[in-house]
Structures are given as structure tokens and as C-alpha cells.
Amino acid sequence: MKKLGSAIIGYGSIGPIHAEAISNLPQVQLKAVVDLNKEARERANNKYHCQVYEQYDQVLQDSEIQVIHICTPHYLHVPMAIQAIQAGKHVLIEKPVAINLKELADIKQILKLYPNTYAGVIFQNRYNETSIKAKKMIENKEIGEILGIKGILTWYRSEDYYKKSDWRGKWETEGGGVLINQAIHTLDLMQWLGGKIKAIKGSVDIRSLQNIIEVEDTAEATLYFESKYRGIFYATNSYTENSSIELAVHGSQGNITLRDRQLILTKEGQSTIIAKDRGIQKGKPYWGSSHQKQIDDFYQCIIQKKDYSISIEEAGIAIEMIQGIYQSDRTERPYKMQYL
Numbered sequence: 001m002k003k004l005g006s007a008i009i010g011y012g013s014i015g016p017i018h019a020e021a022i023s024n025l026p027q028v029q030l031k032a033v034v035d036l037n038k039e040a041r042e043r044a045n046n047k048y049h050c051q052v053y054e055q056y057d058q059v060l061q062d063s064e065i066q067v068i069h070i071c072t073p074h075y076l077h078v079p080m081a082i083q084a085i086q087a088g089k090h091v092l093i094e095k096p097v098a099i100n101l102k103e104l105a106d107i108k109q110i111l112k113l114y115p116n117t118y119a120g121v122i123f124q125n126r127y128n129e130t131s132i133k134a135k136k137m138i139e140n141k142e143i144g145e146i147l148g149i150k151g152i153l154t155w156y157r158s159e160d161y162y163k164k165s166d167w168r169g170k171w172e173t174e175g176g177g178v179l180i181n182q183a184i185h186t187l188d189l190m191q192w193l194g195g196k197i198k199a200i201k202g203s204v205d206i207r208s209l210q211n212i213i214e215v216e217d218t219a220e221a222t223l224y225f226e227s228k229y230r231g232i233f234y235a236t237n238s239y240t241e242n243s244s245i246e247l248a249v250h251g252s253q254g255n256i257t258l259r260d261r262q263l264i265l266t267k268e269g270q271s272t273i274i275a276k277d278r279g280i281q282k283g284k285p286y287w288g289s290s291h292q293k294q295i296d297d298f299y300q301c302i303i304q305k306k307d308y309s310i311s312i313e314e315a316g317i318a319i320e321m322i323q324g325i326y327q328s329d330r331t332e333r334p335y336k337m338q339y340l
């Protein structure tokens with residue numbers, strides 16, 4: 001069978017992780033990398049001997065390329081994805097799928113015109129062994145009925161992190177701060193594990209990066225789930241290190257906690273490690289190690305003509321949650337989720 005040809009757009013921090021994942025897939029070939037930056041193009045070419053382009057349009061015309069990986073700054077995701085879909089390509093988009101609800105609606109609208117297109121969004125932490133096991137334990141009621149969920153992210157982003165980047169820290173190009181960039185995975189996992197959300201009340205603030213960023217470095221929210229329990233969420237880039245995210249589910253017959261790449265079950269005061277994420281970490285440790293698994297699954301769905309689970313609709317839920325927190329901060333009232 002002829003290999004599927006792929007291209008990566010944006011070869012900054014995350015693009016190389018996609019390239020390596022593709023290079024490990026026997027049914028796929030990395031044909032091209034696009035980046036405005038010459039040094040990034042050289043790095044890609046030296047390692048993978050693929051075509052490199054400065055302009056995105058050039059790969060859209062190449063009929064040998066069927067799948068486009070969008071690894072560019074946030075504000076380019078939807079415009080680039082729409083161009084690719086209209087050129088007849090499948091797309092795998094890094095999170096966040098969109099920076100606002102208008103963009104989310106735009107890409108959904110376009111996809112209706114191209115029903116055979118595969119469009120997936122990276123939420124690699126759903127593929128962690130610990131996350132998958134936690135989901136199964138909840139479904140099998142191993143901790144009884146859910147009573148509450150909490151998600152806590154306390155990370156550090158320096159002034160330099162923002163000053164060295166031309167797109168981070170700005171509403172127009174990043175689309176938000178800690179919520180849309182760092183904590184989006186935690187929000188996604190909270191709704192994936194906890195189920196449908198009725199409403200969200202939250203607030204955002206800048207606590208340490210005043211005069212450096214326009215967007216929030218700190219956010220908190222209460223998630224009101226349809227099944228009556230609550231979720232408690234807190235995220236900040238204003239801590240002093242990137243400590244482990246803690247995501248816990250309180251059940252009527254025990255608790256489960258995801259922390260430090262482990263899933264811990266606590267019942268009657270006894271804690272047991274149920275699962276560990278064993279994958280080799282590439283890139284920053286807090287990115288997790290599951291890009292390979294997610295990218296493999298996406299291609300297997302294309303090859304076997306199966307539905308892909310983390311669709312635009314699915315990834316859009318976290319975007320609505322984030323927009324809901326912003327709206328609730330402005331109005332000081334809960335935002336009612338609409339699952340747009």
C-alpha cells in the first residue's frame with residue numbers, strides 16, 4: 001500500500017515532536033515541513049531530508065500530501081485548517097482548535113461541505129495510560145458514584161518565555177493565557193471524565209506578569225455538571241516551578257488521583273498505584289508522552305476509515321468552557337454551556 005504523505009506546518013517547539021511520531025509510522029511519510037523561519041527549515045531538512053517550504057500554499061498544491069499537521073501559533077490554526085480542508089487534505093491540529101467560538105463555528109461549517117475529511121485535534125493526555133484507566137474505572141463505577149472533581153495546575157512561565165515569543169501573551173494571537181495554552185488539557189480531561197457540564201462560573205486575573213502579558217496568568221472556576229456534582233478548577237502560570245498537575249475524582253466509594261504520571265486509588269485510607277505512564281517523554285516533561293499514540297491513532301482511523309474520536313466538536317467543548325470562564329468573569333454570572 002502506498003504510504004500516506006504528510007506535511008507539518010510550524011517547526012518550533014512542538015513540530016519536531018510530530019515529525020518524530022510520523023517517522024515512527026511505517027504507513028506514513030513526512031514529505032514536507034513549512035516554517036517561516038530559515039533555521040527551523042534547516043533543522044527539519046537535516047533530520048528528515050524532506051522538502052522544506054517557507055510558504056504554506058506550496059504544500060497545499062502537492063497531491064502527494066494527504067495530511068497536514070498544524071503546529072503554528074494559535075491564531076493561525078483555523079485559517080490554515082480551512083485552507084487545507086478546501087484543498088482536499090485531512091488535518092491534525094495542535095490544541096487549541098480555535099481561539100474563539102466564531103472560529104470554532106467557521107471550521108465546523110466548512111467541514112460540513114467536506115464530509116470525507118478527517119479533522120482531529122491534539123489532546124495527547126487523553127491517550128495516557130493513567131487517563132484511560134481512570135476513565136474505565138469511572139465508567140465501571142469502581143469508585144461508586146462521582147461526588148466531585150478537581151483539577152489543579154500550578155506552573156511557572158517567566159517574563160522571558162513571553163518576551164522571546166511574538167505571539168504568546170496577546171489576545172489576538174494566543175487567544176488567552178493559562179486557560180487556552182496550558183490548562184486546556186486539564187479542562188478537557190475534567191469534562192471527558194466528568195461528563196456533560198451545565199454551567200461554569202469562573203474568574204481570571206494577572207497575578208505576576210502584569211505589564212508583560214495582556215492575557216490571564218491565573219484562572220479559577222466551578223464547573224456545575226449535569227449529574228449535579230461540582231468540579232473545582234484552578235490554574236496559574238505564576239507559581240515558581242512546573243509542579244505536577246493534580247486531577248482528582250471523589251467517588252462515593254473511594255477517590256482516584258492523577259498526579260506525577262501515576263493513577264492512585266484511595267479507598268478506606270489506603271492508597272494504591274493503579275497505573276503509570278511509561279512512555280518515553282519527548283520534549284518538555286509536562287507535555288506528557290502520548291503524542292506518538294494520538295498521531296498513530298489518527299492515521300489508523302484514516303487508513304481503516306474509522307471515525308476519529310477527538311474531532312473538532314469534541315475538542316471544541318474545552319474552547320466553550322474557556323470562553324465560558326471569560327464571559328462569567330465579565331458578567332459575574334455563571335455561563336450556561338450550549339455544546340455549540
Ligand SMILES: NC(=O)c1ccc[n+]([C@@H]2O[C@H](COP(=O)([O-])OP(=O)(O)OC[C@H]3O[C@@H](n4cnc5c(N)ncnc54)[C@H](O)[C@@H]3O)[C@@H](O)[C@H]2O)c1
Nearest residue numbers: 010011012013014034035036037040071072074094095287
Ligand atoms: N500538545 C501539547 O502539549 C503542546 C505543547 C507545546 C505546544 N503546543 C501547541 O503547538 C502550537 C505551536 O506551539 P510551539 O510551542 O511549537 O510554538 P513556537 O512558537 O515554538 O513554534 C511555532 C512555529 O510556527 C512557525 N510559524 C509561525 N507562523 C507561521 C506561518 N505563517 N507559516 C509557517 N510557519 C509559521 C514559527 O516560525 C515557529 O517555528 C501551539 O498551538 C501550542 O499551543 C502543544
